[in-house]
Amino acid sequence: MNRVLSKPPRDSSWVDYHKKMEKRYRYFVTSDLIDPFYTNENIETIKSGLKGHYIDVFVCGWEKDTWDSRPYRYVFSKDGSTCEFFARPDTLQGYLKYNRPAGIKKNGEWKELYYLDYTREYRSSFFWTKEGYCSVIHNGSIFFRESSGVWREWKGDRSFELEKPPLDDLITQARRINARKWRGFYQTIIEFLINEGMNETQII
Numbered sequence: 001m002n003r004v005l006s007k008p009p010r011d012s013s014w015v016d017y018h019k020k021m022e023k024r025y026r027y028f029v030t031s032d033l034i035d036p037f038y039t040n041e042n043i044e045t046i047k048s049g050l051k052g053h054y055i056d057v058f059v060c061g062w063e064k065d066t067w068d069s070r071p072y073r074y075v076f077s078k079d080g081s082t083c084e085f086f087a088r089p090d091t092l093q094g095y096l097k098y099n100r101p102a103g104i105k106k107n108g109e110w111k112e113l114y115y116l117d118y119t120r121e122y123r124s125s126f127f128w129t130k131e132g133y134c135s136v137i138h139n140g141s142i143f144f145r146e147s148s149g150v151w152r153e154w155k156g157d158r159s160f161e162l163e164k165p166p167l168d169d170l171i172t173q174a175r176r177i178n179a180r181k182w183r184g185f186y187q188t189i190i191e192f193l194i195n196e197g198m199n200e201t202q203i204i
Contacts, residue, residue, distance in 0.1 A: 002039055002040045003029075003037045003038070003041070004021075004025070004037055004039070005035055005037050006018075006021070006035070006036040006037055006038060015094075019094075021060075022038075022093075025039055025040055025060055026039065026059070026061060027039050027040075027041070027043075027058065027059060027060060028058045029046060029050070029055065029057050029058075030055075030056045031054065031055045031056065032053050032054055033051060033053075034050065034052070038060070043057065047074075047076050050076075053078045054075060054076065054077055054078065055075070056074075056075055057073065058096070058097065059071065059073065062087070062093065062096060064089045064091075067087055067088065067089040067091075067102075068089075068182075068183045068184075070086075071085050071086055072085060072087045073101075081107055082107055083104055083105065083106050084104065084105040085101045085103075085104055086101055086103040086104070086185075087099060087101060088102045100114055100116075101114065102114055102115075102116075103185065109130070110130060110188050111129070111130050112127070112128060112129045112130065113126075113127070113128045113185075113186060113188055113189055114127050114128075115177050115186050117176055123137060123140075124137060124139075124173050124176065125137045125138075126138075126173065126177060126186075126189060128188065128189050128192060129147075131147045132146075132148075132149065133145060133147045134192075136170065136173070138170060138173045139169070139172070139173075141153065141166075142154040143170075144159070145165070150162075151164070151166060153166065164197075165196045165198075167196060167198045170193065171198070171202050171203070174190065174193055174198060174202075175203055177189055177190060178190050178203050178204070190203060
């Protein structure tokens with residue numbers, strides 16, 4: 001087995017140590033039952049060859065060009081499930097472990113998606129889960145959808161139930177989410193908004 005135990009120095013040079021090891025190996029693996037290690041084994045070999053309540057695998061050679069198709073992290077659970085974590089293309093390699101994922105797949109299906117678009121002039125985010133819960137920030141407004149289907153808006157320190165989804169308020173955001181630069185990564189959110197009643201022709 002091509003595995004090398006992780007033995008970083010105890011001083012601040014551990015960062016340089018990890019960068020050097022990332023260039024030599026495909027994955028960095030941790031588990032609740034073994035010491036962390038680096039390896040060039042494939043994902044299936046790692047998954048089948050380790051036991052534990054969880055196996056956490058970070059991709060050392062993650063690249064921005066394949067952000068929408070290649071996970072930067074895998075988590076294998078004791079029940080046999082597999083979660084794949086995807087990062088936004090602007091995420092720096094050294095911050096992959098700490099940034100909120102752009103999306104998480106569980107057993108091949110989207111479990112959650114997180115769209116984020118912050119600039120000096122614009123602050124927008126849309127968090128969606130498979131259960132139907134959503135939280136939205138757009139143009140100074142804060143909305144959220146309960147998994148029951150009820151939409152609410154935060155105003156001050158209270159939330160108020162809305163009679164219908166705030167789709168008119170979210171058209172501009174939906175267009176941004178549907179922009180070509182995202183390569184269809186957030187299509188599930190677009191489909192969700194259409195199912196909620198948004199006019200598909202307004203999003204293009």
